[in-house]
Amino acid sequence: MKIPWSGFRSTSTKLSLQFALLYSVLVALMFLGAYRLSIYEIRDRTFDRMRADAETLTGVYANHGADRLTEHVKALQTVNFENSRIFLLLDQNDRTVSGNILEMDPAAVTGDDVQFIPVNDIEIDGDHEDEVNGYWLAQTRIGPFQFIQGTGDHVGSEVVEALAVALVIGSVMAIAAGLLAGVWVGKITEKRIVDISNTLDRVSTGDLQARIPTSDGASDDLSRVSESVNATLGRLETLLETQQQISSDIAHDLRTPLQRLRQRLERLQSQTQPDPSEAGASLVEVEDIITTFNALLRIAQVEAGDQRARFEKVDLDTVAETVFEAFEPSAENQSQTLRLTRSPSTAMVLGDRALLLQLASNLIENALRHCPEGTTIDVTVDASDGHATLTVSDNGPGIPIEDCERVFRRFYRGDKSRSSAGHGLGLAMVSAIATLHEAEVSLSDNEPGLTVGITFRGLKVD
Amino acid sequence: MRILIVEDDAETSEYISSSLNALGHTYEVASDGKQAFLQALDSDFDVMIVDRMLPKLDGLALVKSIRSADVKTPIIFLSAMNGLHDRIDGLEAGADDYLVKPFAFSELSARLMALTRRPPMQSEPTMIKVADLEVNLIAHTVTRAGQEIPVQPREYRLLVHLMRNEGRVVTRTMLLEAVWDFHFDPKTNVVETHISRLRQKIDKPFVKDLIHTVRGFGYSLHA
Numbered sequence: 001m002k003i004p005w006s007g008f009r010s011t012s013t014k015l016s017l018q019f020a021l022l023y024s025v026l027v028a029l030m031f032l033g034a035y036r037l038s039i040y041e042i043r044d045r046t047f048d049r050m051r052a053d054a055e056t057l058t059g060v061y062a063n064h065g066a067d068r069l070t071e072h073v074k075a076l077q078t079v080n081f082e083n084s085r086i087f088l089l090l091d092q093n094d095r096t097v098s099g100n101i102l103e104m105d106p107a108a109v110t111g112d113d114v115q116f117i118p119v120n121d122i123e124i125d126g127d128h129e130d131e132v133n134g135y136w137l138a139q140t141r142i143g144p145f146q147f148i149q150g151t152g153d154h155v156g157s158e159v160v161e162a163l164a165v166a167l168v169i170g171s172v173m174a175i176a177a178g179l180l181a182g183v184w185v186g187k188i189t190e191k192r193i194v195d196i197s198n199t200l201d202r203v204s205t206g207d208l209q210a211r212i213p214t215s216d217g218a219s220d221d222l223s224r225v226s227e228s229v230n231a232t233l234g235r236l237e238t239l240l241e242t243q244q245q246i247s248s249d250i251a252h253d254l255r256t257p258l259q260r261l262r263q264r265l266e267r268l269q270s271q272t273q274p275d276p277s278e279a280g281a282s283l284v285e286v287e288d289i290i291t292t293f294n295a296l297l298r299i300a301q302v303e304a305g306d307q308r309a310r311f312e313k314v315d316l317d318t319v320a321e322t323v324f325e326a327f328e329p330s331a332e333n334q335s336q337t338l339r340l341t342r343s344p345s346t347a348m349v350l351g352d353r354a355l356l357l358q359l360a361s362n363l364i365e366n367a368l369r370h371c372p373e374g375t376t377i378d379v380t381v382d383a384s385d386g387h388a389t390l391t392v393s394d395n396g397p398g399i400p401i402e403d404c405e406r407v408f409r410r411f412y413r414g415d416k417s418r419s420s421a422g423h424g425l426g427l428a429m430v431s432a433i434a435t436l437h438e439a440e441v442s443l444s445d446n447e448p449g450l451t452v453g454i455t456f457r458g459l460k461v462d
Numbered sequence: 463m464r465i466l467i468v469e470d471d472a473e474t475s476e477y478i479s480s481s482l483n484a485l486g487h488t489y490e491v492a493s494d495g496k497q498a499f500l501q502a503l504d505s506d507f508d509v510m511i512v513d514r515m516l517p518k519l520d521g522l523a524l525v526k527s528i529r530s531a532d533v534k535t536p537i538i539f540l541s542a543m544n545g546l547h548d549r550i551d552g553l554e555a556g557a558d559d560y561l562v563k564p565f566a567f568s569e570l571s572a573r574l575m576a577l578t579r580r581p582p583m584q585s586e587p588t589m590i591k592v593a594d595l596e597v598n599l600i601a602h603t604v605t606r607a608g609q610e611i612p613v614q615p616r617e618y619r620l621l622v623h624l625m626r627n628e629g630r631v632v633t634r635t636m637l638l639e640a641v642w643d644f645h646f647d648p649k650t651n652v653v654e655t656h657i658s659r660l661r662q663k664i665d666k667p668f669v670k671d672l673i674h675t676v677r678g679f680g681y682s683l684h685a
Binding site for chain 1: 547550562564566614615616642643644645646647648649650651652655656658659678
């Protein structure tokens, strides 16, 4: 099953679109608010300026008299641009002293408030500006005079219109950018999710080597998910390989003894007088099968690693000593010398005592079995560099360099035939136990002979 | 001996019971944990054989229940599981020994004998004596016919174990577990070589052999 890019139905795209929409609405609202605020602000400033002009004129009249006031009003009219401002100075008889307002309804301006007059209700000296709708009018009493001034509403409108255009263009661009970004982010996320799901699909169809593409340095949530999925897949792959290895191992090493057992049982069945020695031989065969079976199962259990929870402090010296004592007579019987060198300082490791005993036994047995008479086998425990180390070295024939990798595989037996003693599982067990204890296994040339070192580096004894 | 066999597999149960019967023991059979618990409380047995996986009440829970009911009868666990910690779990639950299936009947019977022989000792004796062979458990000395024999520490432990099981067969596996704490099967003849050394010291210089090989079975120390 392959999942194609699902367009707008995908979760991430939908989410980003929703987000972009929300973003657009917010931008529009914000811009509308800015527009309204600007209108009020501009109007306010217009009123302030008119008030300031009225105050200036009041000052001129008080200090310099009516003539200077009239001159000032005239001056204001001449600096007026596009008739955006209109003025009228009336004497006490309501006659025009100065101004560019020719005719208007006097009722349009009463009291102190600023009032609006539509453009049709007023006639001025010159043409009205094209865009003007009306004027904001204010009146001020200056001595015996009445001063009326107005400002065309187009002054504000122009600014506000320019602002509106800017805001509309701005919002459209912002919304478009938001939508695009949303879709883009959605698509990227979507692609990565599709990567993950495609990888898992490949795994489900049996391709355990499939991994999610990851980029170095990325530390977002999807990268972390991808990395942990990849790690899980790696572990699964190893476990499956182990399982497959065990199956083939069982087939490999149990088939022959099972065949022999079958032959013996068939022979017994056909005998009228059963031969007890045949039954005895069958039992030996069964014992052999059980031993191999148990060893394989145990390796599998050790590799599964669940006994780490029960790890405790184990003295590597005691382990080595027990094993040394167990095998020393066997070595002597085979005219070999087994020697033990204890660690000068305590060599504590965190581990499973029973398994460590087996590890040491397997190493020593391996040396005993593969070395000829007269060989010296040294068992050494050391902790001088801070890590507890168990070393078993012999001065026997050693193994070829190219075989170093293979000796830890199940059923490896060097060049000897399958009839040789042992099940070829000893060093595989050593490797499994060492891995469980996060210990390093090293093989080196003892010149002559073989040195196998187990260094407990991983787990710290507190 | 009266033995309670708790085993749900009829064939295994029949195999054990007929073999025990042939050795002159009497037995009762329970095929599930609940039934076994009632039988264990109901009558006196010399030893119980309990399978680890049982219907209704599993073997581990059964042993715990029996022990909390203050029944001190020795119990040996049988298990198809070869888990590394199954043995420890079984012993912690209150069993006295543990045997992994498939097993040879000789191994089971040797272990049963060893369990039932164990006397309810109030205080550890300071001396063990078999014929003219003596072991001082305080001084860790071995003498035969009044003559002190120097032995290695492991040989000493091996000898003491054999003497404590005087007249009984002790299997190779039992010795590996008891003397070396080896819960795996070494390919090398660890037990045989040590027995051989021990014989050199305590049997060879004397007229009568005390350590006897029981072929295909194990060893037995007796006069």
